[in-house]
Amino acid sequence: MQLTDEECAMRDGDKGEGVAAAMDLLIRYGEALGAERLIRTDNVAGAFNASTPSIRPIAERGMEEVFSKLNLDSDKVVEIPHVAARTCQLITGIDDQNWALQGADPQMVEIQRKNEAFIGKRGINLFATCTPYQVGNVPVLGEHCAWMESSAVIYCNGALGGRTNVEGKESTGAAALTGRIPYWGYHLTENRFGNRLIRVEVEVESMMDWGLLGYFTGESVEENIPVIEGALGHHDLVKLKHFGAAAASSGGVEMYHLPGKTPEARDSAEAFGTREAEETFVYDAAARKRMYENLQSATDDKVDFIMLGCPHNSIEQVGRIAHLLDGKRLHPDVRLWVHTPRAIRSVAERSGYVALIEAAGGQVMSDTCPAISRSLPEGTRVIATDSAKQAHYLPAIANVQGWFGSVEACIDAGLSGRWRGDF
Amino acid sequence: MKVMTSPLILTGRKVVGGYAEGEALVTTQTISGWGGINERDGSIIERRHELVGQSFAGKILIFPGAKGSSGWSAFFHMTRLNDVAPAAMLFTRMTTKIALGAVVTRVPAMTAFDADIYQTIKTGDHVVVDADAGTVTVHPT
Structure with missing residues (x-):
């Protein structure tokens, strides 16, 4: 792969060992792809979080090791500098406020907070959502990006005309520190x-x-x-x-x-x-x-859990749910969680939507979702969701039965405790 | 008396260098990382996948490539940290998910073969992957 003089200098350690490790990974990755060169990017959306139990032993040795191993694929623990490109954090594993409802381990909450302080200090914006395009990162036509999160990537390319491949935890870490990503795939006009x-x-x-x-x-x-x-x-x-x-x-x-x-x-x-x-x-x-x-993986029509907000809901979707629940009460055996980015949640609070949803017995969650956190309300056997993506993944991940339908059918199931569908 | 079948040799492009040998596990269906595998035991968990319930740990995994979430590389990365990674990956559709996944799993990986790998290699065959030399040697069972 051809490197510019500046990229060679990064590889050779002129900008520190963190940048050198990042460039080493980009070279290995670019060569695996068969890319001819790297391209500059100033828009990175990645997963820098430490919020899963499997990360815990590494996190206990320090956040530098988490970033080195899991975001740069470096065996050596390197010092992590301030990011070189505009970078945001995607969805995480723990809701920073509603973690107890999720059943999250308080020690994991502390680890996530330490990690967020670490990455925030290095200039990573904590959007904590799978939909960065809803809360301020809206790529423009032709902008070269390095994004993770398959639902965000397809939105960036298809709906906005930004240019990104599906990047991963390691390549977004390397892109954040170098402002580079392999020039391959969707970065080239002829491949689009x-x-x-x-x-x-x-x-x-x-x-x-x-x-x-x-x-x-x-x-x-x-x-x-x-x-x-x-x-x-x-x-x-x-x-x-x-x-x-x-x-x-x-x-x-x-x-x-x-x-x-x-x-x-x-x-x-x-x-x-x-x-x-x-x-x-x-x-x-x-x-x-x-x-x-x-999309239906359920046979039992008795529903215990309604999951809404995959990908994270817009403010209009939260408002719609609040309106459907206004003045009503959920069936006592049913839990209902609505997931939306934290920034949108604050608008939803101010608009009174959170209060309406809570008055009906539901909860508004941020920062995560059940498929990522792998945590559902205790005893959940049968879920209902308005998301094809969640219906596709969650039953396999959480070993539950899943119904898929419209948001109205999901709210109906929340109120009655029974799935009736509305196909 | 055991009948010796002569080995077949395929050539392809190195994605990640190295040498590995082992038993083949073949599927013509793409694999999801996040939500498609259990990174603790190396098994396929996707409900409608033809390999559901089977483990690729220590096997030569032959498959079209990656699909689904961008957590692909991170989940295969974790299979390495949990010692349940495949021994090698042979695939036919190059994407960023599979390229980065192979790099961080740090197992020999190859693509762009001169023959149809799904016809040539069957599950259970003994396969030798020399990614640096660009060859795959298949000993049919």
């Missing part, structure tokens, strides 16, 4: 054109519809780039957030085009560019029904 067509023949309108279409898209195209045309209704941040998270869960979709809607495809010709559709998939009423059925 569509090569699969999804023809939509059933109306896609509600958030649940967009989630089902996303689940179908991922299952159909795997990690290819779909161009989606046909009966698409109104699109917005929330719908694209759910569509992308689902497509990135059932397949490995990192980029898509909706001609006339997304920024790199004013029309179909622009979406395909120098490529063409090698395969076409039809999304019709039968496909929609199949996706809905594939």
Whole structure:
């Protein structure tokens, strides 16, 4: 791989051993990819947190070791300098305020706080959400980024036209300290054109519809780039957030085009560019029904836990839930958690939404989600969620049964204690 | 009397250097890291995966590549720290998840083969991976 003089100097330790370790990892990673060079980035979103029990023995030896080993893949413990690129922390494992409700170990809470002080001092912004684009990090068209979190990556590429591959815990650590990432994949214009067509023949309108279409898209195209045309209704941040998270869960979709809607495809010709559709998939009423059925892993209609906010909810979604719960009480056997970024939670508090949700017996959580923290209310057997991504992952991770449906169906289950669905 | 089958030799591109040998575990389905594997015992946990319940620890893992969450590399990184990593990875679809995952798992890894690895290698075959030389030697069982 070709390095600039400045990058060689970083590798050789001119900017300290932390930067040298970071450059060493980027070189190993770039060569594994077959990248010709690195590119500058000033927008990194990564996982620098120490909030899982498996990290504990390392964390007890110090945060320098956590960053060295887990964020730089360095056997040597190196001094970690201030970040060189604009960097934010994605979702973490523990809600800093509602940790007791989560059943988190107080010692792990202390470790996470120590870690946050460590990374904050080095200039990492503690957004603590899977949706940095909802709380101030909104990449512009063509901006080179180094992001983790598959649902954020697909949003960055597809909805915003920023340029990022799916990075990992180690490559975002290295990018933060060097301001570099391999110039490969989605950083190159020619790799961003569509090569699969999804023809939509059933109306896609509600958030649940967009989630089902996303689940179908991922299952159909795997990690290819779909161009989606046909009966698409109104699109917005929330719908694209759910569509992308689902497509990135059932397949490995990192980029898509909706001609006339997304920024790199004013029309179909622009979406395909120098490529063409090698395969076409039809999304019709039968496909929609199949996706809905594939997302159900429950047989028992007695629900114990309603999980909302994957990816983290927007302020409008929190407001909608508050409105649906206004003046009502959850069934006594059911817990309901709504997940939203901490910054949005403060707006939700101020707007009275948190009080309405709490008055109904629900909770508003931030910083984490059950799939990441692996903690659910005690005794949970059957969950209901409005997220295709959460329905895909949580039953396997937490060994529970899962229902998937609209937010209205989830609230109905919360109030009645029974899953009735609304397909 | 045991019938000796002559070994097959494939060539491919080195992703991570090194040498390993062991028993093959073959799947034509991509694998999720976070949410798809248990990093404590090296088993596949994805409900609808054809290898669900099986462990890749110490095996030569032959698969199309990575899918799902960006926690892929961190979870395979943890399989190394927990001594349940695969012995080597042979895959066909290059992505950032699999490249970074292979780098931090620090096991020999190869891609871009001159033959169809799913046809050539069967689960249980004894496989020798010499990533630096760019060769995979298959001893069919």
